[in-house]
Amino acid sequence: MSGEVIPISESDVSDFSQTVTPSFTATGIPGFDELLGGGIPTGRVVLVLGEPGAGKTTLCSHFLANGYSKFQENGVYVSLEENKIHLYREMARYGIDFAEAERNKRFAFVEASPIRHAPSILTAGNMTIGKKEFSLMALMDSIKRAIATVDAKRVVIDPLSYLIFLYTSSAELRGALLDLMEGLSELNATVLMTSELKNSGSVVRSTIQMEEYVAHGTIIMQSIKVGTSLQRVIQVQKMRESEIDRQPRPYAISKNGITVYPKESVL
Amino acid sequence: MSGEVIPISESDVSDFSQTVTPSFTATGIPGFDELLGGGIPTGRVVLVLGEPGAGKTTLCSHFLANGYSKFQENGVYVSLEENKIHLYREMARYGIDFAEAERNKRFAFVEASPIRHAPSILTAGNMTIGKKEFSLMALMDSIKRAIATVDAKRVVIDPLSYLIFLYTSSAELRGALLDLMEGLSELNATVLMTSELKNSGSVVRSTIQMEEYVAHGTIIMQSIKVGTSLQRVIQVQKMRESEIDRQPRPYAISKNGITVYPKESVL
Amino acid sequence: MSGEVIPISESDVSDFSQTVTPSFTATGIPGFDELLGGGIPTGRVVLVLGEPGAGKTTLCSHFLANGYSKFQENGVYVSLEENKIHLYREMARYGIDFAEAERNKRFAFVEASPIRHAPSILTAGNMTIGKKEFSLMALMDSIKRAIATVDAKRVVIDPLSYLIFLYTSSAELRGALLDLMEGLSELNATVLMTSELKNSGSVVRSTIQMEEYVAHGTIIMQSIKVGTSLQRVIQVQKMRESEIDRQPRPYAISKNGITVYPKESVL
């Protein structure tokens, strides 16, 4: 049983002959790139985890809008729950005009919520495929086509939640998250994907969610009690290839968007 | 399998050519619109989450009564649990006369509790539909007809609880909540829907409920221990398109209804 | 599918033409009616939730005994667990003579514990009915007959626990609790029903039980640590149509029964 069927193999020495120097994709969000040690490592897939109202969508939208307006990098927004008109209206208050960017082919919006309505079992020719597998495949396929349309270097997937809830077995979820990571890693784009905190209110986490381990980096946005008020804090918990500031730092959301205060301490 | 069956599509640039400036629907509740930055964003679906006795029904009733009496906006109250006579009696103590408003066609009451008694499986022609799907469809249908009757701009659904309990799978519940949000978003009305806190007593939440993530906004009403007594606090945790005050603020319920104290700190 | 089968309907304006002014049913328990803002709202169904030994049965018995001795309102005690002789003996120490009241037709005792022994499936003619449905129907039927016997205005159901444990699905339990509330609301009596705290020791509840949301009011009895001793506290958490004092207040149980101290603070 060993010889030919073992799917695991040592790497072939000859096919890897040079290491790659990491580069960073700046978010352009004031104060945030400082925490990140320059930006998101280019080509990596980073999780933005936040409580309700933390501003995950706002942060991701600025990542894309700053990309095409400041860094000549086009972007794709993949929405699994929010519809287009709602997102555009929301971002308009920050002066982001996704509609215009879309017309100028610097931005593409993918409405991925239809995967909710896929039938449980699909057949393609004589192959049968389950809803979960199909959802991932269809999602990847749509993302790739949208990237091609605008030559995107930045991608946002917001939120992963429905995909995560499809899996009731931990092993299946782990496998799916790893498959997703593999697919996204091959896009030659820097990816932010959002997910939802199950528990909140503390910077020392009592329960760690599986997606935090699988992602290349994790950014956590939440409110904690500081003195006599609630304070929004953002924390770069993990970032592969980066020298990050892991302390929680305050941030604010105003008409100017998100501002992170990388020098202020909150604990 | 890719080409024609992929249900996800990039948006067509031509069909979205203008962003919409957000407007606000004032609740008319003293002090509360100040927290909200003016009111509920018009057309949005906002969750009112509260512990038992927090005043969710009272807040929602004032939202409707103030609508037709102060802002020329009629309203619909969809009750999934409380019967009509009980609600009307309760609100009478605040000087709200829903019966008169109903006669004047400024208010409609929908008694939605019968969905509890729908059979598990229904057949319509040769189509079979489950109780859960039917409940959502019947609810949306009734709401639409009631809105049409009084030309309502404000809708209250109180409480979501039974609908939520129908779903035992997280994925199904997520899908149903998203479907509900989609349906409600198309009503051209501003919607408050109530749900129940599973845990209470703290403004930093140890467990976050799924409906908090799906709603466009979340308002939390509970009692916390402040010094030597319990204090009612209301908190606008999240509100799309709004610049809100996210701090918990005290509120009181008296014969004059709900009063929020937007300048007072409680932590 | 819409037209004739939709079970939800807007209310018919003509069938509700007057609001009812709320009235209160005094408990006669020293200090307690003050917390309640006068008493239990007449015709409402109120939950008494307490830890073991908190005095739920004692409070409910005084509610009934005070009813027939002080307020000319007869009462029915529905016991799902405690037998008659035990209850009568216990209450005798407070000077309550349920046996005499029973002979004088001012009080009726319903021993409902036999519903435990109903078979899982019952058939009546060609109809089949499950144990859970039967239990609720039989309970309502017995209560109605007992009310008729003594023309009762006050009813106690002590405790709900076994009924609650019959339901393992949250949706089913919710539905059953709502059905029970509907049935009890139609009795033209003021109802106290008891249930059991799953967690205790704090006035800010970490877990909220479903029956707290469904009842028209909730009274919580427990012991909390105050300084160097345990202190019994009672709290009116919720009461429809009432202006209540929601602060936890101390109470004591002595040979004179329950005394609530509505002016004393315990936190």
Next chain:
Amino acid sequence: MSGEVIPISESDVSDFSQTVTPSFTATGIPGFDELLGGGIPTGRVVLVLGEPGAGKTTLCSHFLANGYSKFQENGVYVSLEENKIHLYREMARYGIDFAEAERNKRFAFVEASPIRHAPSILTAGNMTIGKKEFSLMALMDSIKRAIATVDAKRVVIDPLSYLIFLYTSSAELRGALLDLMEGLSELNATVLMTSELKNSGSVVRSTIQMEEYVAHGTIIMQSIKVGTSLQRVIQVQKMRESEIDRQPRPYAISKNGITVYPKESVL
């Protein structure tokens, strides 16, 4: 369906014409009867709940030994887990000689552990009975016969644990506990039964166990941290028909047995 098959009935007024004055069965344990307001209410079934090593068995054994040596009341010890020789050896260190008491027919030991080995399904004639039902029936039958042998007024069942673990459904467990309470209430004996704390270390309980609600009284034995050491505390949480001291009080176990210090405060 109502008339003849309803198993619930209002009580017949004529069959209950006198209330019974409660009397108390002294434990004879120094300081403990003071907490209890005189002793265990005669004929009641009281739960002794304690952590490992708290001394549940020691307390129960003294209840029986004091019964036959000081109060002329014989006793029965029903052991579901500990074997006879181990119990007798353990109690010998307190000067309790159960073997002699047994020879003098003042004490009987029932080894009930064989119910563990009953087959899952038993048939008697053409009747089939499950293991759970059989276990309860066999236990009650043995207890009755042992009581008859020594004319016992005091019974100990130590511990209930295995019986409790047999039930995986809350409704079934509740029903079984109520059936057990009914059976034990008919024995004309005062009964202590032990069970195990699932959580310990605090006198304000975060999780309340079902048996605490069903028993006529509950005594809790555990260790809590007091200043710089662990302190054993005993607490009479609940006792029907009694005016008890519900504060936790220190106790000690020495060669003289258990001593409770009813005047000392521990919080």
Next chain:
Amino acid sequence: MSGEVIPISESDVSDFSQTVTPSFTATGIPGFDELLGGGIPTGRVVLVLGEPGAGKTTLCSHFLANGYSKFQENGVYVSLEENKIHLYREMARYGIDFAEAERNKRFAFVEASPIRHAPSILTAGNMTIGKKEFSLMALMDSIKRAIATVDAKRVVIDPLSYLIFLYTSSAELRGALLDLMEGLSELNATVLMTSELKNSGSVVRSTIQMEEYVAHGTIIMQSIKVGTSLQRVIQVQKMRESEIDRQPRPYAISKNGITVYPKESVL
């Protein structure tokens, strides 16, 4: 059904005519026998519960090694997980030479890990036996044979974990633990068996494990935070027939083995 099939019986007075004076089996571990009030009660089965790295195996090994070297009592080590060579190497650093003791027939090692690989169902003749039952039977059989080989008075079973995990039903696990206790009690040896703490870090336990209730005694080894460092503490929580010091006491592990400091307080 009662007469002949009831498996429970009152004890026969004549078959138990003398109580046995308890004696103690010294562990020989410095300071530890003082906590225990002299040692482990001879013939009892005591649980050693500890967190990872607490030194459960080290404590048990010294119990055996001290037995044969200081008290003329041979021992048997039953290992369910660690292999022989690893154990011997580990203990060599404390100067314990199990290999030599084995050659001198003062010590026997039983490698019980093969029970993991028993098939799920075994047949012996026409009898079928499940893996769980077989595991317990095979374990007891091996222990008895090893005891006979070296005439052992001390037995260690390290750890129970795999056996415990075999049972998913609480009732089955309870029954199995009681069967194991019965079997071990009949060995005429003093037995230490180890198990694993599910939660750690506190001497007041928030969750109590079932094996703690079933064992004749429980010794808990863990680390707690004391001032600015972690401190190892050992606690004799429970010990039948013994007057123990139940306070947590510090201990250390060095090349000299385990030393307990029975006079030092840690809370």
Next chain:
Amino acid sequence: MSGEVIPISESDVSDFSQTVTPSFTATGIPGFDELLGGGIPTGRVVLVLGEPGAGKTTLCSHFLANGYSKFQENGVYVSLEENKIHLYREMARYGIDFAEAERNKRFAFVEASPIRHAPSILTAGNMTIGKKEFSLMALMDSIKRAIATVDAKRVVIDPLSYLIFLYTSSAELRGALLDLMEGLSELNATVLMTSELKNSGSVVRSTIQMEEYVAHGTIIMQSIKVGTSLQRVIQVQKMRESEIDRQPRPYAISKNGITVYPKESVL
């Protein structure tokens, strides 16, 4: 049934005649070998448990890189989730050139993620094997071949997570972890394997994971709140055959890799 089929046996005295003196495999990580009492005990299998971003992969990579560059010990990296190019890029920032080491046959990389895609049931000849068993077998087989290729003395498996998630039964998981430990123990290499903390933020663990008990040693890496900031701490919780410092100690990750501060206290 006893004689021939009992799979458990006492050890044969003759086959073990010498104890082995433990030796240590230095990690070469500044400050860390001091905590470990010299290094990882040679031939042992040690768990590295850490929160997201703690640096588990970095620690393991330095263990291997220091091995071949400073101690003449080659290494094998078995990756179950991270791909080769990502790992090499990440480690390049610390000056580790795995690609060159690979060409020089001092290092081998095993990409084990394909075991995720093994079918649920495999057949080899007429034998059927489940995915879980196959995964373990294939993993061991690949590791052995890679060790042979470079004559490795050090092995890293990073992370165990997917393998752990494959098992939903505690007994099966325990068995699998023990089988894995047995297989790894026979490799004649010193092994680090990583796993993920389910809870974090405290050095006194509220929930202990099963793999901590099975491993020969456990190293925990996490962030705790110290004063007004988060501090990375590393803790050697358990290490067979070693005299370790069990206190949590600070560590830092910089371009120079991991530095542990073995003299600094953090509590």
